[in-house]
Amino acid sequence: MQRIDNNGSVLKLSLLALAIVAMAGCSSNDSSSQPLNPGDGSGSGGGEGGNDGGGDPGPDGGDQDFTYRTVNPANAIPSGESFSLDTTTIKPTVPNEGSGEGIIINAGPTVSVSAKALITVLDDTADGNARLRLQDPDNGLDLQLLEDSSDPGLYTNSDGAEIELFSQDSSIFPSGGLSYAAYGFWSVPVASGSSDLDVGFFAGGYATQNGDMPTTGTASFAGAANGFSIASDGSSVDVIGNASMSVDFAAATLTGAMTNMTSGADIDGALNSTTPWNDVRFSGTLTDNAFTAGAEVTSSPNNAATLGADASGSLNGRFYGPQAAEAAGTWGLRDSGGGIAFGGFGVKKD
Numbered sequence: 001m002q003r004i005d006n007n008g009s010v011l012k013l014s015l016l017a018l019a020i021v022a023m024a025g026c027s028s029n030d031s032s033s034q035p036l037n038p039g040d041g042s043g044s045g046g047g048e049g050g051n052d053g054g055g056d057p058g059p060d061g062g063d064q065d066f067t068y069r070t071v072n073p074a075n076a077i078p079s080g081e082s083f084s085l086d087t088t089t090i091k092p093t094v095p096n097e098g099s100g101e102g103i104i105i106n107a108g109p110t111v112s113v114s115a116k117a118l119i120t121v122l123d124d125t126a127d128g129n130a131r132l133r134l135q136d137p138d139n140g141l142d143l144q145l146l147e148d149s150s151d152p153g154l155y156t157n158s159d160g161a162e163i164e165l166f167s168q169d170s171s172i173f174p175s176g177g178l179s180y181a182a183y184g185f186w187s188v189p190v191a192s193g194s195s196d197l198d199v200g201f202f203a204g205g206y207a208t209q210n211g212d213m214p215t216t217g218t219a220s221f222a223g224a225a226n227g228f229s230i231a232s233d234g235s236s237v238d239v240i241g242n243a244s245m246s247v248d249f250a251a252a253t254l255t256g257a258m259t260n261m262t263s264g265a266d267i268d269g270a271l272n273s274t275t276p277w278n279d280v281r282f283s284g285t286l287t288d289n290a291f292t293a294g295a296e297v298t299s300s301p302n303n304a305a306t307l308g309a310d311a312s313g314s315l316n317g318r319f320y321g322p323q324a325a326e327a328a329g330t331w332g333l334r335d336s337g338g339g340i341a342f343g344g345f346g347v348k349k350d
Contacts, residue, residue: 068180068206068321068322069081069206070179070180070206071167071178071179071180071181071182071205071206072167072168072176072177072178072179072182073168077121078121079121079122079123079124080120080121081120081121082118082119082120082121083118083119083120083204083205084116084117084118084204085117085118085119085136085202085204086202086203086204086316086317086318086329086330087117087200087202087330088109088110088111088200088201088330088331088332088342088344090105090109090110090332090340090342091105091106105230105234105334105338105340109313109332109333109334109340109341109342110332111313111314111315111316111329111330111331111332111342116136116137116138117134117135117136117137117138117141118133118134118135118136119132119133119134119135119163119204120132120133120135122144125146129146129147129149130146130147130155131144131145131146131147132144132145132147132155132163133145134161134163134186141188143157143159143161143188144157145157145161145162145163152168153165153166153168153169153184159188159189160188160189161186161187161188161189162186162187163184163185163186164184164185164186165182165183165184166183166184166185166224166226166344166346167181167182167183167184167328167346168182172224172226172240173223173224173346178205178223178320178326178328178346178348179321179325179326179348180205180206180320180321180325180326181203181204181205181206181320181321181326181327181328181346181348182202182203182204182205182328182346183201183202183203183204183226183328183329183330183344183345183346184201184202184344185199185200185201185202185226185344186199186200186201186202187199187200199228201226201227201330201342201343201344202330202344203317203328203329203330203344203345203346204328205320205321205326205328206320206321207289207318207319207320208289208318208319208320208321208322208323208324208325209289210288210289212322212323212324213249213288213289213319213323213324214249214323214324215249215250216249216250217249217250218246218247218248218249218250219246219247219249219324219349219350220244220245220246220247220349220350221244221245221246221247221256221326221327221347221348221349221350222242222243222244222245222347222348222350223242223243223244223345223346223347223348224240224241224242224243224345224346224347225239225240225241225242225243225258225261225331225343225344225345226238226239226240226343226344226345227239227240227331227341227342227343227344228341228342228343229263229277229305229306229307229339229340229341230339230340230341231304231305231339232337232338232339235304237263237264237275237277237305238263238264239261239262239263239277239305239341239343240261240262240263241258241259241260241261241262241277241279242258242259242260242261243256243257243258243345243346243347244256244257244259244347245327245347247286247324249286249324252285252286252287253283253284253285253286254283254284254285254286254291254293255281255282255283256281256282256283256293256315257279257280257281257282257298258279258280258331258345259279260279261276261277261278261279261280262274262275262276262277263275263276263277263305263306264305275303275305276299276301276303276306277301277305277306278297278298278299278300278301278306278307278311278333278341279297279298279299280295280296280297280298280331280333281295281296281298282294282295282296282315282331284315289318289319289324290316290317290318290319291316291317291318291319291327291329292314292315292316293314293315293316294312294313294314294315295312295313295314295315295331295333296311296312296313296333297309297310297311297312297333297335307333307334307335307339307340307341308335308336308337308339309335310335310336311333311334311335311339311341312333312334313331313332313333313334314331314332315329315330315331315332315345316329316330316331317329317330317345324349325348325349326346326347326348326349327346327347327348328344328345328346328347329344329345330342330343330344330345331343331344331345
């Protein structure tokens, strides 16, 4: 079973699954935007004065001049834009580095919504590199990262921290990725020079204004899910698969699934790994532009990478773009034997 680490040591999985759009820092005109009367809802992305989406919403999260910007391509996001982050939390203990002992999961994963963690798009550097700032006061993070010019959607710094967006990966989203939502993965060394890493997943973007949420009809969504699965002995594998969701806006309910889940490929690889992992179903309710769901595995293939058949947990997320065009969130599962899995997902309307 593959261990997720740097240089062969155990990976420390941390307290967070962040959210967002780690995008370029150059100013631009609004792209693919739609003027609307957004109402007064609250949400997970936003410019100054609110956390309901992009632009400059007022203190109540609404603005008559609100428009939806896009997160793909990256340069659609203007410098100065800030996004609050939805998070997932686990509490791990890592033995002495290099000891070969596995990760001990003390609690979690806990899937929740946080307004404390932020990503802010900064001005480009003098030589034209896109920059962003990642802040999470609960976990002592305040980092600046640069986009990798050879790998759009990957942001790194000289200390070994990185953020990677899956929602712009054409191998995962062949139709071109998400336009308004982003989900992905971050990692930060636990100390300078350490190969043990704090790792998290995230989801965020330009959230649908509550006044723009559909209140009638149904819709189906499709996309992808990524994550880590950690066995009770502390060994870890990457997991990746398809995500789907059906929403009844009138009843404010949803059902969905993560299917064709496999393990063993790189976490940002295409959907082509071959070792079966658990399939997962979820169902829940909508509140304004957000949703919360219970989750449980529906299959348990007979291999060491999978969770037990009793694994269950939760999934949280929200809708993004005009008229709930997309959705993204984070998820977590735990079985009775001490195995856990957690990750992120993104889907768009069929």
